[in-house]
Amino acid sequence: MSSEIAIKVENLSKRYQIYDQPRDRLKQFVLPRVRRMIGAAPAQYFHDFWALRDVSFEVRRGETVGIIGRNGSGKSTLLQMICGTLNPTHGTLETKGRIAALLELGSGFNPDFTGRENVFLNAAVLGLSHQEVEARFDDIVAFADIGHFLDQPVKTYSSGMVVRLAFAVQAMIDPDIFVVDEALAVGDEKFQRKCFARLEELKSRGTSILFVSHSAASVIELCERSLLLDSGSRIMYAPAAQAVRAYQKLLYAPKADHESLVREFRAADSSAGAVNGAAGAASAAGAAADIVLAAQDAAKNAESTFDPGLVPETTTVYPAQGAEIQSIAFRSEDGRVVNVLQSGQTYYLEMQGVFTRDFAGVFFGSHIRNIQGAEITGQRYPEEGSYVPDARAGTQFKVRFAFNMNLIQGAYFAGGGVWSAEEPACAHRIVDAVMFRITPTERKKSFGYVDLAASEPTLDLSGCAINAATPTM
Incomplete structure (x- = not known):
């Protein structure tokens, strides 16, 4: 080899x-x-x-x-x-x-041993001598950062503490x-x-x-x-x-x-x-x-903006307390329902429903989350502190939130809700009502979750960098 x-x-x-x-x-x-x-x-x-x-x-x-x-x-x-x-x-x-592995939570640990004892045990299994472990011990403890629990039995640890110690042992031995x-x-x-x-x-x-x-x-x-x-x-x-x-x-x-x-x-x-x-x-x-x-996208152009397989499994519907959201969907600028979106294009999250009781004031909200559930962005109508007055029972509503979809390639989730200025505060809400996918642009220049680039980067090689990321001295 x-x-x-x-x-x-x-x-x-x-x-x-x-x-x-x-x-x-x-x-x-x-x-x-x-x-x-x-x-x-x-x-x-x-x-x-x-x-x-x-x-x-x-x-x-x-x-x-x-x-x-x-x-x-x-x-x-x-x-x-x-x-x-x-x-x-x-x-x-x-x-x-030398191979170090973090395969299963707590694998290689004796639950009755303390964290300190497990550090030496786990490192010995990986082939390190007692002296080598002692030389790295302070770095391992500092990385794990579990405080006085280091001298407590591992069976008393939370799952987060176990993975902290396990990763510290495996990663700090330079495999x-x-x-x-x-x-x-x-x-x-x-x-x-x-x-x-x-x-x-x-x-x-x-x-x-x-x-x-x-x-x-x-x-x-x-x-x-x-x-x-x-x-x-x-x-x-x-x-x-x-x-x-x-x-x-x-x-x-x-x-x-x-x-x-x-x-x-x-x-x-x-x-x-x-x-x-x-x-x-x-x-x-x-x-x-x-x-x-x-080739598939070209052959299925009619389907390229909507994938029936994008069905969220994390949808949560809150109790309807005076309003009922009947549909939430992304629409393209020409009005088609879509869930395969192009990065950098404008789309509308449209929410429709009906009020089933009178409200003195309401506002509408929407959210976009990533796979981990972190809220990437959201919108409210009207703005913070303002409300739509006199929402009457039987009134149909349709609200559209416009998004410049500057998200990086990946899968995301969207939902929305109706809130009241009085009790009950949440008239109705659907979390993760829609799953959608962002397809990449031809030339990828950004990474993370959101593309915030306002223009092409600039470079000056004459001796000073004219670059927002490089401070001048």
Whole structure:
């Protein structure tokens, strides 16, 4: 294996034997042997389940690779085999250097030991001597920041404290390969920011990182490439943005279109020659995936602005107390209902309903949230402190909120409500009534959640930077 390759996976597969009933396991253990002894053909009392099948890719030294896919696609199985906690059914796997992994909350910790004792225990499992752990101990404790709980049994910790200590141990030993499987979702925002900063630091030192997350923004921001899995098979290994785009297309596609999308993405990946993850091939695979997506969008132009698979599962309807919201939808400037929106375009969130009692004054509100539930933006009509007077029972209402959709590529949720100046304060509200997706512009220049760029950046190389990000001295 080349010195520049940290992980090499070839045709890796994992098969499980699934038994319909507990007694079938005993039958499988005994009866085939008996049948062979009497010269009869052995029977099989289980059926095969392939958690992973013929997956191949490479990860270079210092590279961060995202592993993405729906629940049950084989991500955790793949990571466990890379970490050596699970043996493959067939295929080959080569890794180079020390591997640290944050797979499951509290894995590797003894709940009856204190945090201090678990630091030494966990580090010893990773191959560090007592002296090496002592040299790093203060850094580990400072990063975990769990105070006096360090000398309390881990079983008394909250989930956030467990992940703090686990990440601190794994990340502060300077591993050659670092594997993170969604565990950071437990930490608070401040700790997550510190974790991502540490991942960037490890990456700059040459650590290869495998990162599993359902956050598209995190994968695109942190990873150069992403491996897309579906039902245990490799669908695509491409630059992170293209792989995430394909993943979102698969995630929200109607069931009838899912298999055809899988075949097309897999064919694009194969035809680009993206076997074993060569960098140029991965770029070609991403380009091929974009060609597939562009062809689909062109062929389904009428459907390109509305995806029936974008149905929110987090919708919360508040009790109707004097008003009833009957519909909430995004509309384009020509009045069509849409849920696949173009970044930078103007759209209208339209909310319609009826008042079922009289109100002296009301106001209307709307919200847009990200996948994590954080409120990205919202609008109120009329402005703060003002109300629409004399809303009478039986009156129909329709309110439109105009949005310059300067959001970055990804999935978002929108909802709205009616509030009163008197009790009950919330006349009616629907949270996450609409799910929508932002498609990227041709040339991506911003990242995060919102594109706030007002104009093209400027650069002066004559000796002083005329740049808002660079202060003059």
